[in-house]
Amino acid sequence: MDLRIFTEPQQGASYDTLLTVAKATEDLGFDAFFRSDHYLAMGSADGLPGPTDAWITLAGLARETRRIRLGTLMTAGTFRLPGVLAIQVAQVDQMSGGRIELGLGAGWFEQEHTAYGIPFPKEKFGRLEEQLAIVTGVWSTPAGETFSYDGTHYQLTDSPALPKPAQARVPVLIGGHGATRTPRLAATYADEFNMPFASVEDTERQFARVRAAAQEAGRAPNALVYSNALVVCVGKDDAEVARRAAAIGREVDELKTNGLAGSPAEVVDRLGRYAATGSSRVYLQMLDLDDLDHLELISAQIQSQLS
Structure with missing residues (x-):
């Protein structure tokens, strides 16, 4: 099972703090460093x-790390126009040498939208579907050809569909608890489906x-990677364990129920239960x-026992 480090910088973190954690993530052998995309604690x-921007952060980290993969859980669709997002992610992928992954959600x-003057549309899921079609369409358009899209929410006309990412395909992550539309979107566009903060049963x-x-x-169901995101609180x-739980304002019993908490042995055992569902990757919040x-x-x- 791959273990990835997942951070929530809106709760209070400078770029320098994030860089320190990302470098530790790389030095300690973890697979990837991901961050949320929020502007308000x-x-x-x-x-x-104060807040840091997800893609500006990842651009910096792309130049200051060498091995780990970098990405978002999840970029808010309400924050960026899809054509602009396709450019941003492709550029950061080039800057990283092909180590970027895009998690994209509706927002x-x-x-946080009202705090920073960002429109918060009533219909977000339809916009997300069009954003996914546009971002992946721009990237997959052959060089020298143009991309056009005529949707309800977005229209692109004769886009040069540039720049291209360094990777032949930037992995796209879709996640969530929705029973119908979310699985359909994942089946259509995703390379990975992420189930955030959920029980083994859910x-x-x-x-x-x-x-x-x-x-x-x-599609072959196993063509997708299946993963979880879970808060982590481990102690010798x-x-x-109690000290670390208190530091993040949580109770140990609650963390053991809703996340990965306890001794290393307890956490390894719980990860095994998620692995039995088909989860092959966990983002440790x-x-x-x-x-x-x-x-x-x-x-x-923990990681040493999973490799």
Whole structure:
């Protein structure tokens, strides 16, 4: 099972903090560094020193890392026009030497839109479907040809469909709990389906829906990667687990129910239950970005048992 590090910088992190975590991610042998795409802190966090932009961050990290893959869970479709997003992601992929992955979602946090003057359309899912069609269409248009699209929400006319990513295909991630439209979109556009913050049972049900949708769309269900995103809180002993839980404002029992928490052995066992659903990749949501000892413990005592 691949372990990837997933950060939430809107809760309070500078670019330098993110760079430190990304370099530790690379040095400790993790597969990838991902970040959320939000502009406003959630809950009781003050968000200081203020938000960082996902794709500007990844552009910087693309030049300052060498091995790890880089991406978003999930880029908010409401933040960027699809033609512009296709350019941004292709450019950052070139800057990274072909290590970028695009997680794309509809956008959902209305308060951050009003805080920064970003339109928050009522109909977001239809826009997301058109965005996926445009971004993937721009990238897949052969060099020298143009791309046009006439949709309800977006229209492109004779786009040169440039630049192209370094990769022949940038992996596209789609995720969510929706029972019908989300599996259909994943079956149509995704290379990976991600189930965020869900129980083993809910994961199994949703993966089955995506596999069925892929079959209906004429794709082999196993052509997609299936993954989870889960908060992580590991300690060498109960006291260390409790300290790390307190540092992120959570309760140990709740984290054990809804995430990956406890001793390394407990977490390895729980990861095995997710693996049994078909999940081959887990994004470890790290909420305390100053606790690099946490990353080292996970690398040494959990990741080493999964390779």
